[in-house]
Every structure is written in structure tokens, then in C-alpha cells.
Amino acid sequence: MIHLPRFFRIRLWSSPTAMTAGSRLVRSLSALLLLPLILNRFTTEEIAVFLLFRSIISLRILGDLGFSDTFARFIAYGMAGEKHLGDYRELRPPLGERTPNWPVIAAICGTMDTIFRRIAPAAFLFLGGGVSWALLRPISTLTDPTSGWIAWVVILVSMTIVFRGNTYLAYLIGVNQIALLRRWEIITSVGGIATAVVTILLGGRLLEIIFALQLWEVINVIRNRWLCRRVEEGRFRTFDLRAKNPEIMREAWQRAWRSGLGVLFSMGLVEATGILYAQIASSDALATYLLALRIIQMTAQVAQAPFYSKLPLLARLRAAQDLEQLTALARRGMRLSHWWFVLGFGTAALLGPPVLDLIRSNAAFPPPPLWLLLGLAFFAQRFGSMHLQLYSTTNHIIWHTVNGISAAILIGVSAALLPFLDVLAFPIGMLAGYAGFYAWYCALRSYRSVGVASWPFERTTVVPPLVCLLLFTVAWMLLS
Numbered sequence: 054m055i056h057l058p059r060f061f062r063i064r065l066w067s068s069p070t071a072m073t074a075g076s077r078l079v080r081s082l083s084a085l086l087l088l089p090l091i092l093n094r095f096t097t098e099e100i101a102v103f104l105l106f107r108s109i110i111s112l113r114i115l116g117d118l119g120f121s122d123t124f125a126r127f128i129a130y131g132m133a134g135e136k137h138l139g140d141y142r143e144l145r146p147p148l149g150e151r152t153p154n155w156p157v158i159a160a161i162c163g164t165m166d167t168i169f170r171r172i173a174p175a176a177f178l179f180l181g182g183g184v185s186w187a188l189l190r191p192i193s194t195l196t197d198p199t200s201g202w203i204a205w206v207v208i209l210v211s212m213t214i215v216f217r218g219n220t221y222l223a224y225l226i227g228v229n230q231i232a233l234l235r236r237w238e239i240i241t242s243v244g245g246i247a248t249a250v251v252t253i254l255l256g257g258r259l260l261e262i263i264f265a266l267q268l269w270e271v272i273n274v275i276r277n278r279w280l281c282r283r284v285e286e287g288r289f290r291t292f293d294l295r296a297k298n299p300e301i302m303r304e305a306w307q308r309a310w311r312s313g314l315g316v317l318f319s320m321g322l323v324e325a326t327g328i329l330y331a332q333i334a335s336s337d338a339l340a341t342y343l344l345a346l347r348i349i350q351m352t353a354q355v356a357q358a359p360f361y362s363k364l365p366l367l368a369r370l371r372a373a374q375d376l377e378q379l380t381a382l383a384r385r386g387m388r389l390s391h392w393w394f395v396l397g398f399g400t401a402a403l404l405g406p407p408v409l410d411l412i413r414s415n416a417a418f419p420p421p422p423l424w425l426l427l428g429l430a431f432f433a434q435r436f437g438s439m440h441l442q443l444y445s446t447t448n449h450i451i452w453h454t455v456n457g458i459s460a461a462i463l464i465g466v467s468a469a470l471l472p473f474l475d476v477l478a479f480p481i482g483m484l485a486g487y488a489g490f491y492a493w494y495c496a497l498r499s500y501r502s503v504g505v506a507s508w509p510f511e512r513t514t515v516v517p518p519l520v521c522l523l524l525f526t527v528a529w530m531l532l533s
Contacts, residue, residue, distance in 0.1 A: 087246060088347075090253050091262070092414035097336045098194040099259050100415060102201055104343035105191055105331055106208060106263060108324045109184060111350070119312025119452075120172070121223045123305050124165040126448065128227025129368035131158040153285075158227075159292045164301045166220045166294040173217040181209055187328045194336060195259070204263040211267035218274030220294070221281045229365040230284045237276055245269030308450040315441075315452020318460035319434070319491075326467070326479040334476070337417075342476050345419035348401055349427045353435055356394035360386030360439050364446075371446040379446070380503045384514050387439050391518035394435060398428045399525050421533040425526050426480035430487055432522055436515060437492035440499035447502055455494055459486035 091103060132153045185205065192201035225234045245266060252265045281289040327343050334342070363386045370379040402425075405418040419427070441452065467482030474481065500507055 087249050087253070087262075089408070089412040089414065090250065092344075092409065093412050094253065095259070095415065096196070097340055097415050098191075098196075101331070101336045101340045101343065102188075102191050102195060103259060103262070104340065104347060105188070105327060106204065107347060108327045108343060109180075110208060110212065111320075111324060119309040119314070119316060120165065120168055120305060121219045122312050122445075123309040123450075124161060125223040125227040125365065126368050126446070127161050127301070127305065128158055128224060129229065129365040130372050130448075131155075131161060132228055132365075133369040133372040135372050155288060159288075160296070160298040160301055161227075162220070162224060162289070162292045163294050163296040164298050164305065165223060167297040168302070168305070169217055169220050172219075173213050176216045177209055177213040180212065184328075187331065191331050191336075191339070197258075200258065200260040204260045207260075207264050207267050211270050214271050214274055218277060221274065221277035224281050224289060225277060225284070226365055228285055229369075230280070231362050231365065233280065233284065234277070235362075237280065238273070241269060241273055241276060244272075308448065311450040311453040312445075315450075315456040318453070318456035319438075322460050322463060323483065330476060330479070338476065340415075341417050341419055342423070342479075344417075345423055345427055348405065349398070349424075349431050352397035352401060353394060353431050356390050356397060356435065359389035359393065361442070362386075364442060367443065368446045376503050380505060380510075383439075383443050383503070384510060387436075388514045388518075390435065390439060391432075391515055394432060395518045395522045395525070398432075398522070402428075402525075402529060421529060422477060423480060425530065426477065426484060428522065429526065430480050430483035432519070433484060433487035433492045437487060437495040440492075441495040444495065444498045444502050451498065455491055458494075459489075459491035462486035462489055 092100060095103065134152055134154050135157070188201075188205060192198050192205075195201045222234075225231070245268075248269065249262055249265045252261050257265070323346070327339075327346055330342055331339050360383070363382055367379055367383060370376075370382070402421075405424075409418050418424075437455075441455065444451070463482040463486035465482075466485040467478045470478035470481055496507065496511075500510060
């Protein structure tokens with residue numbers, strides 16, 4: 054008989070998947086607690102600017118140019134005993150007993166910190182000069198445009214600090230301290246949400262709510278630094294973070310720019326559709342589209358947990374050449390991720406409209422065609438992205454190529470359809486790019502890297518949840 058308190062303490066408390074899901078669920082509480090308050094109390098113009106700010110903040114992953122993922126993967130290789138940071142597509146003689154190679158990990162961290170010290174001020178200048186223009190029109194519609202610009206400065210400063218702190222995040226992920234990291238994220242996320250809710254209940258407007266949220270982003274950086282100095286017997290404290298290694302720098306750059314460009318072409322382009330739409334849409338239409346993006350992205354982020362929490366372990370299994378265990382672990386994570394997405398998407402579709410009506414929201418739930426097209430597009434994107442991540446454990450990075458081609462399709466289709474279909478052109482373009490190339494190409498590369506065929510891999514992994522998603526889509530369209 055299972056003793057439930059002990060089960061939760063040992064199994065769930067120490068589970069990277071459970072803690073990652075918990076962290077992302079708690080972050081999603083902003084949709085259940087904070088967002089309804091904003092939709093009810095803010096004007097339509099304030100809602101549009103707030104959601105636009107959140108879209109820009111979500112682009113912070115672009116600020117590290119792909120180095121975070123690259124260095125986290127390098128550290129995972131070091132934890133497997135490797136000193137080789139090259140290509141893992143070809144099998145090599147095993148190393149024997151695999152214990153962490155701390156000298157290599159120390160060199161990786163020194164190189165990583167040197168890079169992030171340079172990226173942070175560059176990101177500040179880029180965002181301040183390159184993105185501010187996109188805010189001119191939306192902020193000008195506010196009753197108090199000055200408060201909108203001050204809020205933007207708060208975001209710029211806090212995001213610069215976050216870029217600087219990516220060293221700590223990459224280290225914790227690389228040494229596979231994901232459960233610990235996500236547990237603390239749950240705690241600080243609760244603090245951030247509580248602070249934001251109290252702020253808005255006390256009459257705070259756009260500036261005050263942005264300040265409350267971004268303050269906790271800075272606290273997260275401080276927390277991660279503290280955790281780095283505690284885990285793995287405090288070895289991080291002994292690293293010389295100003296000692297860069299030219300060879301590691303070269304290996305990292307060869308992969309990071311491909312990753313960064315790939316993220317720009319995928320997630321960056323999706324967020325850019327909101328920024329572009331802000332230049333031509335009314336405040337009502339913009340708020341609805343940005344709300345749709347925010348909900349579908351939160352659904353996708355929570356659904357990532359079963360697979361993405363396993364990435365450091367998958368990298369170590371690739372370095373150890375244990376392809377059988379790697380394949381089994383990847384399939385299990387992908388299967389759960391697909392089901393979580395379908396469940397979250399369907400729940401949002403059914404409960405979203407009545408909930409927004411109940412709270413008397415000043416922004417409407419997206420109409421069925423927009424929501425269904427976004428769901429199909431993001432399902433295809435998640436499918437391809439997980440396979441791309443699995444292939445990337447070989448340390449051969451093709452993100453720039455596959456995302457570049459899918460981005461070209463997205464842009465071409467969206468631009469052609471925008472004059473005729475308005476906002477629907479964006480999800481149709483996403484679906485064309487992701488399903489038309491990205492998903493199947495990434496999957497083919499992934500299958501070959503682990504030596505399996507597509508049907509045995511996907512028969513119970515993606516087919517059942519995809520069938521359920523399609524059936525739900527047809528049923529909802531017929532009943533709408």
C-alpha cells in the first residue's frame with residue numbers, strides 16, 4: 054500500500070517532469086487570477102499594450118542568441134564525463150566509467166559567463182532602439198502614454214538583468230537540477246502572482262502591474278545564483294567565471310548562432326505577428342488576437358513539461374551512446390506532451406468563452422476559426438520542435454535551416470492572405486510552415502538519429518492524440 058505523503062514527497066517532489074509541470078501550471082495561474090482582473094479592470098487599450106508587453110517579454114529567449122540551450126547541453130555532456138563537445142552523430146568508443154568532468158564544466162561556465170556579460174548590454178541597446186518603434190502606435194492610444202513608456206523602461210532594465218543571469222539558469226539545467234529549479238520557480242511564481250494581484254486590487258494600473266511582475270523576474274535571477282552555489286557540493290563557487298576557453302567558445306558559437314536564428318524564425322516570428330498586427334488593427338481586434346496567442350502559448354508551455362524536463366538526461370544518454378533508453382524516454386515524454394496539449398486546448402476552448410463572459414472581460418475569446426487554426430498550428434510546431442530537440446542531442450544543430458524554411462512559408466502565406474482573411478492569415482501561415490515542412494522534416498532527422506522507423510515510433514506516440522484533436526476540431530466547428 055502506498056503511503057501518499059511519502060509518495061508525493063519522494064516521487065513527485067523529486068520528479069523533473071512533475072516539478073516542471075507544476076512550475077508552468079503556477080505561472081499559468083496568471084491567466085486564471087491576474088489576466089481576468091486585467092481584462093475586467095483595464096481599458097481595451099491598456100489590455101492591448103499589456104499583452105503586447107508580455108509578447109515582447111516572451112521573446113527574451115532570443116536575447117541569448119541560442120547560447121543558453123547550447124551551454125546547458127555542453128554541461129550535460131560534461132556531467133556524462135565527456136571532454137569532447139563536437140558532433141555525436143557518429144558512435145565513438147565508450148569512455149568506461151562516466152563521472153562528471155568538472156574541469157571541463159568549469160571551463161564551460163567561465164566561457165558562458167563571459168559571453169552573457171557581453172550579451173546583456175547589447176540586448177538592452179537592441180530592444181531599446183529596435184523594438185521601441187513598434188510600441189509608438191499602441192502606447193499613443195493610452196490615456197496616460199507617459200506611464201506606458203516608463204513601464205517599457207522597467208521591462209528593458211529587468212530583461213537586461215535576466216539576460217545576464219542566464220549563466221545560472223543554464224548551469225542548473227545542465228547539471229540536471231531541474232526538479233530543484235522548478236520547485237523554487239513554483240515558490241517565486243506564487244509570490245509574483247500574489248504581488249501582482251494585490252497591486253491591481255489596490256488600484257494599480259499598467260505601470261504598477263508591470264513593475265510588480267518584473268521585480269520578481271529580477272528576484273528569480275538572484276535565486277538562481279544562490280542555487281548554483283549550493284548544488285553539486287558548491288563547486289560553482291570555485292569556478293573562475295572570467296576565464297574563457299577559446300575552443301569552447303568556438304564550439305559554442307558554431308551551434309549557438311544556428312539555435313538563436315532558429316528561435317528567431319520560429320517563436321520570434323510568431324510573436325512578431327502580434328507586433329505587426331498592432332500596427333494595423335483596432336484595439337479590440339488586437340486584444341483578441343494577443344489573448345489567443347497568450348492562452349495557446351501557455352497551453353503549449355505546460356504541455357512541454359514531460360519532454361523538455363528530460364532534455365539534460367537525453368543529452369547524457371546520447372553521450373553515453375545508450376540509444377535504446379534514449380528512444381524509450383523520448384517517446385514517453387513526447388506522448389505525454391501531446392496528450393497534455395490536446396487536453397489543455399480542448400479545455401480552453403470549452404471554458405474560455407463562458408469564463409470571459411462571467412468576468413465581464415473587455416477582450417473577447419478568439420472566434421472558433423482562429424482558435425482551432427492556432428491549435429492545429431501549435432500542435433504541429435510542438436511535434437516538430439520535440440523531434441528537433443531530440444536530434445539536437447547529437448550536437449549537430451539544424452535549427453536555422455528548418456526554421457528558416459518554415460518561416461519563409463509562414464511569411465509568404467500570411468502576406469498573401471492578410472488582405473483577404475485579416476488575422477486568420479497568421480495561423481494559416483503558421484500551419485502551412487509547420488505542417489508543410491518543419492514537422493515532418495525534423496521528425497525524419499530524429500528517427501534516423503536513433504535508428505528507428507516512423508510508424509513504430511509514432512504509432513502510440515502522436516497518432517492517438519492527433520486523431521482526438523482532429524475529431525474535436527470537426528465537432529466544435531459543426532456545433533459552433
